[in-house]
Amino acid sequence: MAEPPPAARTDAVEAVNDSGLHAFTGYRMKRAFSLVQADLHTALAPLGLRMVSFSALIIVADNPGITQSRLAQTLAIERSNIVVVIDALEQAGLLTRKQVPHNRRAHALRATLAGLRMRDKACRAVEAHESRCFAALTEAEHDALRSALARLLAGPDSG
Amino acid sequence: MAEPPPAARTDAVEAVNDSGLHAFTGYRMKRAFSLVQADLHTALAPLGLRMVSFSALIIVADNPGITQSRLAQTLAIERSNIVVVIDALEQAGLLTRKQVPHNRRAHALRATLAGLRMRDKACRAVEAHESRCFAALTEAEHDALRSALARLLAGPDSG
DNA sequence: TATTGTTATACTCTATAACTATA
DNA sequence: TATAGTTATAGAGTATAACAATA
Numbered sequence: 001m002a003e004p005p006p007a008a009r010t011d012a013v014e015a016v017n018d019s020g021l022h023a024f025t026g027y028r029m030k031r032a033f034s035l036v037q038a039d040l041h042t043a044l045a046p047l048g049l050r051m052v053s054f055s056a057l058i059i060v061a062d063n064p065g066i067t068q069s070r071l072a073q074t075l076a077i078e079r080s081n082i083v084v085v086i087d088a089l090e091q092a093g094l095l096t097r098k099q100v101p102h103n104r105r106a107h108a109l110r111a112t113l114a115g116l117r118m119r120d121k122a123c124r125a126v127e128a129h130e131s132r133c134f135a136a137l138t139e140a141e142h143d144a145l146r147s148a149l150a151r152l153l154a155g156p157d158s159g
Numbered sequence: 160m161a162e163p164p165p166a167a168r169t170d171a172v173e174a175v176n177d178s179g180l181h182a183f184t185g186y187r188m189k190r191a192f193s194l195v196q197a198d199l200h201t202a203l204a205p206l207g208l209r210m211v212s213f214s215a216l217i218i219v220a221d222n223p224g225i226t227q228s229r230l231a232q233t234l235a236i237e238r239s240n241i242v243v244v245i246d247a248l249e250q251a252g253l254l255t256r257k258q259v260p261h262n263r264r265a266h267a268l269r270a271t272l273a274g275l276r277m278r279d280k281a282c283r284a285v286e287a288h289e290s291r292c293f294a295a296l297t298e299a300e301h302d303a304l305r306s307a308l309a310r311l312l313a314g315p316d317s318g
Numbered sequence: 319t320a321t322t323g324t325t326a327t328a329c330t331c332t333a334t335a336a337c338t339a340t341a
Numbered sequence: 342t343a344t345a346g347t348t349a350t351a352g353a354g355t356a357t358a359a360c361a362a363t364a
Binding site for chain 1 (some may be wrong): 175199210233293307
């Protein structure tokens with residue numbers, strides 16, 4: 001290890017040692033996700049979508065007739081918190097809420113034509129965002145990241 | 160792939176297709192981090208620490224005399240938001256705020272003896288938490304995850 | 319004029335409890 | 342009794358603006 005150059009003595013306030021924190025994988029996940037999240041927010045904002053409404057739109061588009069409870073369960077958010085998300089998507093004309101014939105409690109969600117188009121447009125925007133965010137990774141690194149995350153999500157009792 | 164067992168026919172409401180969402184690495188990061196975050200919260204709660212106060216305690220312990228601004232910068236949070244975190248750690252007797260001799264604006268933060276002990280105890284708890292959370296990964300997978308995250312944090316112009 | 323710590327504020331995200339209408 | 346949707350609310354986390362003291 002070389003000494004720091006003399007020029008750095010006056011203004012280099014001494015680098016902060018954050019190695020203790022970065023030793024934890026969870027902390028790295030937090031910081032990395034924070035970067036991705038910020039860029040995604042920027043990518044979706046012009047479309048009038050937030051992360052959760054984007055996620056909901058995709059699930060509804062791919063699962064016509066899904067109920068709010070099932071949607072909430074799929075997104076791992078509370079039933080009560082999905083309401084305003086669906087409200088916004090419905091008011092934007094991107095999906096419809098209809099009574100289920102044989103269960104008048106449940107509401108069947110379906111993407112409208114505008115919703116399907118928005119889904120496609122948003123997916124293209126998010127794909128571009130991911131290309132930007134993960135550009136520092138090689139294909140192999142990206143694949144390794146994706147499969148490690150999948151393994152975590154599958155749980156400890158799965159291989 | 161085997162067919163699902165007949166017993167599942169009646170109650171299996173039809174599996175939800177969430178492949179469109181999981182195609183996005185960012186979504187996997189969100190879900191995986193959410194799991195880790197919840198477990199970490201549980202691990203730190205008995206010690207009276209939150210994630211941000213744990214992080215702050217580590218940085219202060221490893222960087223005696225650091226100012227609040229430098230700490231906030233290191234943790235990538237706003238200066239204004241670090242105040243209550245430091246307040247809590249100070250009131251818990253885990254660190255001290257002292258005037259810096261040649262700059263009466265700045266406050267030098269130092270961990271107390273109790274703070275250093277709490278840091279050690281909390282680190283052991285978090286290490287146990289990470290062992291639990293990442294138990295599904297092989298050593299190689301965990302390393303790949305850590306290095307991919309480090310690459311993301313280093314930015315696109317560093318490889 | 320710029321920086322450090324601070325306060326106030328607001329907005330998002332998330333979690334819980336409780337209500338209604340159905341089943 | 343349990344479920345689906347809803348409302349209200351409270352707690353974190355986060356971001357901005359503005360101020361006093363100091364440089």
